[in-house]
Amino acid sequence: MLARLFAMILLREALQIETQEEPRLINVKNAELGNTVSLDCAVSPHDREKLYWYKQSLGYVPQTVVAEIYGKRRFNPPFHSRFKVGGDFNLTIRNVTKEDEGNYFCQQGVLLGWNKGTFLSVKDPDDQRFVSQTVVQQPVSASAQLGDPVALQCSITSQRTDHSNQCQGEPSVYWFRSGPSHPAAIYMNGNRSGECQNSSGPPSAPQSCVYTLPKNNVDSSDAGTYYCALAACGEVVFGNGTKLDIPDNFLVILVHRILLACFLVVILILILIIHYSTRKLIP
Known part of the structure; x- marks a missing residue:
């Protein structure tokens, strides 16, 4: 049993090293004042319980545009009038203004991470x-x-x-x-x-x-x-x-995680020894 647990820990750690995501690139979308633009979210159809759109203006922290939790959708007041989301949770902005410029990104769930961001650049043709x-x-x-x-x-x-x-x-x-x-x-x-x-x-x-x-x-x-x-x-x-x-230095990381797994196994063995020793002392 201990050998199986040890093997499972090593396999899990090795897979975490090998399956790192590739860096996502920034998508830039240009729009002129007064235009209507649509930003893709590309959410998975299998998990739509919690969906979010965020906006990050230059020099400011991100702010929530809209949240849809268990089918209930709520826009933050600054984005209520000209911002809409469709069935695929794509974000549409009507009558674009200079204040709409910024970085937009959507999130699906809490632990699934962020989808690719899109920077909306708003131009004044005059x-x-x-x-x-x-x-x-x-x-x-x-x-x-x-x-x-x-x-x-x-x-x-x-x-x-x-x-x-x-x-x-x-x-x-x-x-x-x-x-x-x-x-x-x-x-x-x-x-x-x-x-x-x-x-x-x-x-x-x-x-x-x-x-x-x-x-x-x-x-x-x-x-x-x-x-x-x-x-x-x-x-x-x-x-x-x-x-x-x-x-990443795969060998160094793997050795480090092997040592960590060995340490956990030793702790488990000590806990089992203490447990059985205590049972023998109790009449």
Whole structure:
């Protein structure tokens, strides 16, 4: 019996190592002011007891758009009028506004995790404040060992027109992470500053800045694709993404879990010995 239990523990741990999910990519959907857009949820038809849609605006924590629990559907007040869900729990937004821009993702159940996120980018066709915005990430892919430090970089080049003086505030840089452990979470570059060139030139001169996202002591949960995004003057431009691979040392993990399983077996044996010894002492 103990041998069977030991084998089952080893098999379960090995399968957990081999069946890790591939990182999910961020889907970007563009829409103009006043449009109607539909976002797919792709839920499984076999478990529809608890369904959720969430929205995460740039720089803010996620908020619930709608929850459907055991067939009862409830929208949060800010999303009640223009937001609808269909039979497949796809989300439809009518008369899109700039405030609708953000990252949307749906969840099925409590323990099943998040479905692929979609970033809704809302454009104003009459707004031509930037001549160009370019976000370039290098390298396209990177690899790091467990515990290593990693610094992801993106280069942002922008060229303003005279109308850009109407913009309020400074450009903001955000990092989107798409991976198996979390939904497309948003990281914000706290100081919003980088190494810039031509920053002292005329307003119409192109300006190039390099932004860095440092990560120390990476582990397997940090694996995924990281996207750099520039938000300025009502526009959001994404980079091409950098895929960060953190390969697990299968042998080290397997040895660690074997030792853990052995420790559990020893504890079980000690409990059985104490149990039978106690029974013998009781008349």
